[in-house]
Amino acid sequence: MIYNEIKLHNIKYIYRILIITHDEKYDNSLKKTLTQKLDNITLCSTSNLQNALTTLHETKIDVILLDSNTLEIHNEDFIKLLKLLTPVILLLDEQHPLFAQRDTIAIDYIIKPCTPQQLVNKLTLYMKTLRQQKLLELKIEEQNQLLIQQSKMASMGEMIGNIAHQWRQPLNALSAINIKLYFLYQQNLLNDKIMEDTHKKTNTIIQKMSETIDDFRNFFQPNKEKKFFSIKKLLQDAINFVEDSYTENNITLINTITEDVIIEAFESELKQVILNIFNNAKDAIKENNIQKGIVSIAIEKTSQHIIIIITDNGGGIANEILQKICEPYFTTKTKNKGTGLGLYMSKMIIEESMLGKLTLENYNDGVKTTITLPSCLTYDEIQEQSL
Ligand SMILES: Nc1ncnc2c1ncn2[C@@H]1O[C@H](COP(=O)(O)OP(=O)(O)OP(=O)(O)O)[C@@H](O)[C@H]1O
Numbered sequence: 001m002i003y004n005e006i007k008l009h010n011i012k013y014i015y016r017i018l019i020i021t022h023d024e025k026y027d028n029s030l031k032k033t034l035t036q037k038l039d040n041i042t043l044c045s046t047s048n049l050q051n052a053l054t055t056l057h058e059t060k061i062d063v064i065l066l067d068s069n070t071l072e073i074h075n076e077d078f079i080k081l082l083k084l085l086t087p088v089i090l091l092l093d094e095q096h097p098l099f100a101q102r103d104t105i106a107i108d109y110i111i112k113p114c115t116p117q118q119l120v121n122k123l124t125l126y127m128k129t130l131r132q133q134k135l136l137e138l139k140i141e142e143q144n145q146l147l148i149q150q151s152k153m154a155s156m157g158e159m160i161g162n163i164a165h166q167w168r169q170p171l172n173a174l175s176a177i178n179i180k181l182y183f184l185y186q187q188n189l190l191n192d193k194i195m196e197d198t199h200k201k202t203n204t205i206i207q208k209m210s211e212t213i214d215d216f217r218n219f220f221q222p223n224k225e226k227k228f229f230s231i232k233k234l235l236q237d238a239i240n241f242v243e244d245s246y247t248e249n250n251i252t253l254i255n256t257i258t259e260d261v262i263i264e265a266f267e268s269e270l271k272q273v274i275l276n277i278f279n280n281a282k283d284a285i286k287e288n289n290i291q292k293g294i295v296s297i298a299i300e301k302t303s304q305h306i307i308i309i310i311t312d313n314g315g316g317i318a319n320e321i322l323q324k325i326c327e328p329y330f331t332t333k334t335k336n337k338g339t340g341l342g343l344y345m346s347k348m349i350i351e352e353s354m355l356g357k358l359t360l361e362n363y364n365d366g367v368k369t370t371i372t373l374p375s376c377l378t379y380d381e382i383q384e385q386s387l
Pocket residue numbers: 165276280281284312314315316317325326330331332333337338339340341342343344367
């Protein structure tokens with residue numbers, strides 16, 4: 001049994017009943033019967049519908065007992081009362097004009113005059129249903145809370161994993177700079193220029209590390225906004241980010257992008273995706289000891305889409321795992337080299353956030369990654385539209 005259910009079983013629920021009648025004697029006899037026969041209720045009463053509506057707005061009522069003598073047909077307050085969610089049980093005279101419609105107007109009815117037992121039976125049955133309904137509501141609420149919590153935890157885990165992933169490279173770069181600087185210092189080779197360059201370089205790296213956190217924070221904020229940006233610039237930024245480590249690993253980056261295209265999308269997320277693909281290409285080239293690594297990037301534009309194509313010569317992906325590479329935590333890399341979230345996150349960003357498509361296939365001596373994004377505009381088209 002779940003927590004709320006236990007809570008509900010242990011708590012004695014007090015049902016609040018509102019009696020509406022302008023017959024004072026009838027009101028008293030109803031109250032007397034109900035308090036004698038039922039011990040889990042509180043009662044209140046009013047003599048007209050208007051007061052009843054006020055009471056309903058001020059107090060939580062579980063069920064209304066409405067004496068039909070209080071009613072006139074087409075009474076607007078009655079219509080309002082029925083529209084509220086509180087269930088109404090009618091106490092009906094057979095002569096009342098609403099008698100013919102008794103099955104359709106309120107949730108239930110009792111024909112007057114009735115015995116006290118009939119009234120109590122009806123209410124007991126109703127209270128049982130109400131209890132079950134409340135139990136169900138609590139269960140659903142508890143399950144929803146659990147789901148929200150789980151998805152929050154999963155997002156947090158992913159976010160931390162991705163920051164760690166994006167930070168590994170700049171951390172290595174900072175560490176290399178640190179070692180180099182100390183070495184130069186020991187050899188007495190430090191000079192103003194080296195210090196100046198190192199200062200600039202480390203600053204840029206630290207800035208990028210800080211941006212990574214901001215990017216991720218933005219990604220997990222629900223109100224992320226799409227904006228217009230240049231694809232060419234975004235790709236160039238991503239290239240700048242990996243350039244150093246590509247050079248270090250003897251990888252040439254061939255950029256064949258000429259035409260610029262403006263798209264409306266989530267900029268930092270798209271940058272993230274491109275970086276994941278660049279990193280995967282580099283890892284494959286390193287892993288397979290490819291002496292002359294080549295990664296190319298190109299853009300194609302159709303009337304409906306912008307297509308970004310990235311190819312590498314890192315040896316490709318074994319056919320038996322090709323279907324699995326976008327699953328969360330799927331990795332062929334050793335523990336501290338890969339989390340297995342890169343492509344999963346990338347696919348989610350492209351296909352769920354941006355309504356595009358991300359595919360990977362073996363191509364020549366490596367992998368071809370294709371990102372297709374919906375509708376795009378060239379600079380000229382944007383200018384034309386703003387005229
Ligand atoms: N360009 C590629 N060439 C060869 N294999 C690739 C390439 N891109 C992805 N893969 C394979 O797909 C797997 C999953 O990639 P993914 O980016 O999701 O995770 P990862 O790179 O292992 O870890 P990380 O979460 O750190 O990115 C990789 O472990 C690798 O086996």
